Each structure stands twice: as structure tokens, then as C-alpha cells.
Amino acid sequence: MKNFKWKNNKKCAVAITVNLNGEYFWLSMFPDSKNKPKTLSLGTFGINVGLERVLNVFDEYDIKSTFFIPAVVAEKYENKVIDIFKRGHEIANHGYAHENLALLTKQEQKDILIKSNNVIKNLTGSFPIGFRAPEGEMTKETFDLLEEVGFLYDSSLMDDNRPYCMNIDDKLYDIVQLPIQWQMYDLPYFAFNYSPAFPAGQGRIAPYTDVLNNWIHEYEGYKNKGLAYILQIDPQTMGTPGRILILKKLIDYIIKSNDAWICTCEEMYSHYKNYV
Amino acid sequence: MSKDFGWPNSSKCAVMMSFDIDGETTWSNGNKGYENGEYYLKSLSIGRYGPKRCVKNILELLDKNNIKATFFAPSWIVEKNPELIKEIALNGHEIGHHGYKHERFYDKTYEEQVEIIDKSQEIFERVIGKKATGFRTPSGDWAEFTTKLLIDKGFKYSSSMRGSDSPYKTVIDGKETDFIEIPTKWELDDYVQMAYNLFPAEPVGQSRISGYDSVFENFKWEFEGYYEFGLCISYMFHPQVIGTPGRLILLDKLINEIKSRGDVWFATGSQISDWVRHNV
Numbered sequence: 257m258k259n260f261k262w263k264n265n266k267k268c269a270v271a272i273t274v275n276l277n278g279e280y281f282w283l284s285m286f287p288d289s290k291n292k293p294k295t296l297s298l299g300t301f302g303i304n305v306g307l308e309r310v311l312n313v314f315d316e317y318d319i320k321s322t323f324f325i326p327a328v329v330a331e332k333y334e335n336k337v338i339d340i341f342k343r344g345h346e347i348a349n350h351g352y353a354h355e356n357l358a359l360l361t362k363q364e365q366k367d368i369l370i371k372s373n374n375v376i377k378n379l380t381g382s383f384p385i386g387f388r389a390p391e392g393e394m395t396k397e398t399f400d401l402l403e404e405v406g407f408l409y410d411s412s413l414m415d416d417n418r419p420y421c422m423n424i425d426d427k428l429y430d431i432v433q434l435p436i437q438w439q440m441y442d443l444p445y446f447a448f449n450y451s452p453a454f455p456a457g458q459g460r461i462a463p464y465t466d467v468l469n470n471w472i473h474e475y476e477g478y479k480n481k482g483l484a485y486i487l488q489i490d491p492q493t494m495g496t497p498g499r500i501l502i503l504k505k506l507i508d509y510i511i512k513s514n515d516a517w518i519c520t521c522e523e524m525y526s527h528y529k530n531y532v
Numbered sequence: 533m534s535k536d537f538g539w540p541n542s543s544k545c546a547v548m549m550s551f552d553i554d555g556e557t558t559w560s561n562g563n564k565g566y567e568n569g570e571y572y573l574k575s576l577s578i579g580r581y582g583p584k585r586c587v588k589n590i591l592e593l594l595d596k597n598n599i600k601a602t603f604f605a606p607s608w609i610v611e612k613n614p615e616l617i618k619e620i621a622l623n624g625h626e627i628g629h630h631g632y633k634h635e636r637f638y639d640k641t642y643e644e645q646v647e648i649i650d651k652s653q654e655i656f657e658r659v660i661g662k663k664a665t666g667f668r669t670p671s672g673d674w675a676e677f678t679t680k681l682l683i684d685k686g687f688k689y690s691s692s693m694r695g696s697d698s699p700y701k702t703v704i705d706g707k708e709t710d711f712i713e714i715p716t717k718w719e720l721d722d723y724v725q726m727a728y729n730l731f732p733a734e735p736v737g738q739s740r741i742s743g744y745d746s747v748f749e750n751f752k753w754e755f756e757g758y759y760e761f762g763l764c765i766s767y768m769f770h771p772q773v774i775g776t777p778g779r780l781i782l783l784d785k786l787i788n789e790i791k792s793r794g795d796v797w798f799a800t801g802s803q804i805s806d807w808v809r810h811n812v
Contacts (some may be wrong), residue, residue: 378753413577414577439776455733469743469744471742476778480781
């Protein structure tokens with residue numbers, strides 16, 4: 257794309273996005289855990305404790321973020337989600353109960369998208385324009401539905417480091433893809449439980465310094481190449497007293513570089529749309 | 533393994549930078565256990581990232597450092613990305629065989645292996661105008677008879693085994709042949725340490741993505757050892773893994789540290805196997 261520039265002539269764009277999965281991360285992966293309060297408390301920690309820590313960091317640095325929220329979380333913790341919205345953040349769709357969409361029929365997927373959009377509209381007054389597939393998979397059907405339901409961007413795929421227009425099997429979509437990468441998501445590094453076991457092989461919790469360094473190395477690479485750095489965090493893993501400091505150090509680093517346009521997914525989408 | 537031969541230009545050690553452009557193939561193979569798993573777009577996108585975005589950045593980095601590398605590509609990837617593969621070849625890099633869709637040769641009959649090889653060589657000829665002479669076995673083992681088949685099909689070398697720290701002449705039925713093996717190692721493989729997916733899980737135990745600094749330190753430790761003992765180190769990278777913006781900076785740094793030793797021979801699989809064939 258010729259003459260493409262990020263806003264304010266910054267070298268790169270940075271979106272620090274939140275997946276507010278709560279206990280539905282565990283419930284969607286291990287349905288049996290509905291009777292396991294200890295396991296579920298790993299998730300509710302994110303909403304009851306971690307969330308406020310994350311929001312306070314955003315306020316402190318004057319950062320607006322995009323929150324991908326399973327609609328059932330928005331129903332169950334309505335006041336929390338209204339607070340997120342009132343503090344200036346974007347609310348986007350992340351399924352109803354954090355379903356693994358590829359395992360469902362097309363109709364089931366459609367029902368979920370519409371139902372969850374309605375829940376969000378009831379809280380914010382407007383339909384979300386963005387979608388991120390819950391952990392799990394999606395197929396071409398999912399994208400056909402995203403377009404049909406009216407989403408403008410999706411942030412689920414991992415095949416690039418910059419926004420692009422969706423094209424699957426030579427079908428062009430109006431949806432813009434804001435790609436993500438696993439190594440820039442705290443949850444795979446930090447989530448842990450003995451029973452049900454996560455990760456499956458119960459690998460050790462990653463060293464915090466390694467995670468911060470990986471994120472900084474990637475930031476340097478994204479900055480040098482003028483790309484869109486999209487971080488994902490879940491307050492249940494990022495919001496511990498120690499790990500919130502990782503987030504602060506990363507943001508400090510990015511802000512000091514003075515090379516990044518820090519934006520929401522909606523802002524990134526709108527900016528990109530000007531060029532296509 | 534003891535080593536009693538030297539490298540060209542009195543170099544102390546040889547370095548083979550190899551890149552397996554597996555793209556979507558490993559993911560569509562790995563997801564076959566799930567209904568419609570071959571069409572799971574998230575995991576496929578992890579693979580596509582390699583040919584779509586990373587290979588070009590790697591070519592740029594190799595060019596900047598004046599290094600010729602070896603790319604092993606399933607011929608399905610060659611078919612789907614002909615312009616990219618031509619660009620790799622035009623830049624003077626070697627392209628080797630890596631199955632059609634990254635099949636595990638161990639599970640294939642003799643006839644099936646012949647079919648995969650013949651089909652792939654046709655695609656190579658069509659896209660880059662020549663057949664592959666190097667072979668890296670995709671996903672795991674090959675069959676006992678595969679070596680002999682590769683020789684019959686005109687391959688000159690393989691880079692598949694783990695049993696040595698330097699290239700050697702393959703022995704078949706007690707007789708040394710001209711078919712060279714350039715072994716590589718898991719500890720020199722980026723995939724083992726940094727590839728990840730949550731569902732379907734990769735690795736199966738969902739182990740963590742390693743800290744980059746530790747990974748590259750390991751790579752450097754091994755180089756120091758191979759250099760010290762005068763061997764041939766064969767790094768096995770995957771564009772979809774090594775090609776992220778952050779990791780490429782560290783790869784560049786590793787290459788520069790290796791180059792700063794001065795007496796190191798960076799070479800392709802063909803160059804290394806030719807040398808070994810004639811000088812050992």
C-alpha cells in the first residue's frame with residue numbers, strides 16, 4: 257500500500273487489547289469445571305481483582321483499549337462492563353460463552369453472534385464493530401457470518417503483522433483483519449491449573465522477565481518495520497500484583513520510545529480503511 | 533563423531549542455515565483428527581504467515597549478510613507460491629525436497645514414496661527449472677528403504693538425521709556411498725522452542741513459548757561448540773516461527789556474532805555435501 261502512514265506520523269501502531277474471559281475460559285475448555293469453584297476462581301479473579309488493576313494502568317497512562325468480552329460475562333458482571341465502557345474503552349464481541357466456534361453448526365454460530373451483539377448493545381447503546389474468536393477455531397463459515405451480521409473487523413488470525421482486507425479462497429470480504437500472534441498474549445505464558453490440567457502437559461509458568469523481553473523484542477521489530485503491534489492480555493493472568501508490573505514496564509518502554517501510535521482496534525481499523 | 537577433515541579456505545567450521553517452508557501443511561495434517569480440521573482458519577493462518585510474510589523478510593536478512601541458505605519446501609507450497617519460490621532461487625539460495633504436503637515417509641509404502649517424489653520433482657522443474665538434489669524428511673522418520681530410493685531418484689544428499697555433528701557418507705549394506713547426510717539437531721530447531729497453538733494444541737502438552745534470549749543463547753552455545761570442534765552446524769529454522777519481527781532481530785544478531793569469527797564457512801546443503809563427497 258503506497259504512502260501508508262500511521263497516525264501522527266508514528267513509526268508503528270500499538271493496540272493493547274483485553275480478552276475478558278473470566279471463568280468462561282475454563283468453562284468452555286473444561287465443561288466439568290462448573291462444579292469446581294477453585295478452578296473457576298482463577299477466572300473470576302480476572303474480573304473481580306485483575307480488571308481494576310488493568311483499568312488503573314490504562315488510566316494512569318491515558319490509554320484507550322479494546323475489550324473483547326464474552327456476552328455472558330457482560331450479563332453477569334454488567335456494572336463492571338459499564339465501567340469499562342464509561343472509562344472510554346471499546347467493547348467488542350468475543351462470543352457468548354467463549355465458545356469454540358468451529359465445533360458448532362453454522363446456525364448455532366449465527367445465533368451466538370446475534371445474541372451476544374444484542375447483549376452488548378443493551379449496555380453500550382450500539383452494536384460492536386469488532387470480533388475476536390474465543391480461544392479455539394473458526395472456519396470460512398464463521399467469516400461469512402461475521403460479514404452477514406455486520407462486523408467491520410476481526411482480530412483472530414495470525415498470518416501477518418499489519419491490517420489487511422480479508423480474502424478466503426478468492427472471496428473478498430469487507431471485513432478487515434487485525435492480526436494477532438500467540439507470543440504477544442500473556443495467557444499462554446501464565447495460565448496454569450493442576451486439575452483440570454492446563455496446559456495439558458502442565459509446563460512451568462514462564463519466567464516473567466522472559467515474557468517482558470519477548471514483548472520488547474517484538475516491539476522493536478514491529479517498530480523498525482512500521483507494523484501494527486497488537487498485544488492481548490487477560491486480567492486473570494495479567495492482573496496479579498507482580499505481572500501488572502510487567503505490563504507497566506512494557507507500556508513505559510513503548511511510550512519512552514515515542515515511536516508508537518497507541519490506539520484501539522476501532523481506531524486502527526478506521527485509520528487503515530482510509531487507505532483502502 | 534571424530535572429524536578428520538577440514539573446510540574450504542581453511543575455515544574452522546561450516547554453517548548451514550536452513551529454513552523449512554512448511555506453511556499450512558503441518559497444520560492441516562495435524563488437525564486431521566478433527567471434523568473439518570483441515571479448514572481451521574486460525575491454525576492455518578499460523579502456517580501461512582511463513583510464505584505470506586516471513587520468507588521475504590528472511591531473504592532480505594540473508595542478502596544483507598551475504599549468506600546463501602537452503603530452503604526445504606513441500607512441493608504443495610511450491611505450487612501455491614511459485615513467485616516466492618522463484619525469488620528464493622533467483623537470489624541464489626537452494627531449494628530442497630520436503631514432501632508434497634509434508635507427509636511422514638515412515639507411514640508410506642515404496643510406491644507412495646515414489647509417487648510423492650516424482651510429483652514433487654515435476655513441480656520443481658516447472659517452477660524453478662530444475663529438480664531438487666537435497667532432501668529433508670518431513671515430520672519424523674523415513675523408512676529403511678528410503679535412502680536407497682533417494683539415491684535411485686538422483687538425490688545427492690539429505691539433511692534429516694540426528695546421529696552426528698558433521699556430515700558423513702551414508703553407508704548402505706555395509707558400503708559407503710556418495711550420498712551425503714548433513715545431520716541437524718532438535719536443539720538447533722526454532723519450532724521445538726517457540727511454535728505454539730492452544731487449540732488444536734501445539735505442542736501437544738501446550739508447553740510455553742520460550743524466552744527468546746534463552747533460545748538464542750542456546751543457539752550461540754551450540755555454535756561455540758561446533759566452532760571449537762571444527763564441525764558443521766545445521767540450524768533448522770521455520771519461516772513461520774523465526775520470521776516474527778522480534779525474532780528476526782535476534783537472528784540477525786546471531787548471524788553477526790558467527791560472522792565475527794571470520795573463519796566460518798556459510799554454505800548451502802549442496803555446497804557442503806559436494807565438499808564432503810570429494811574431500812573426505
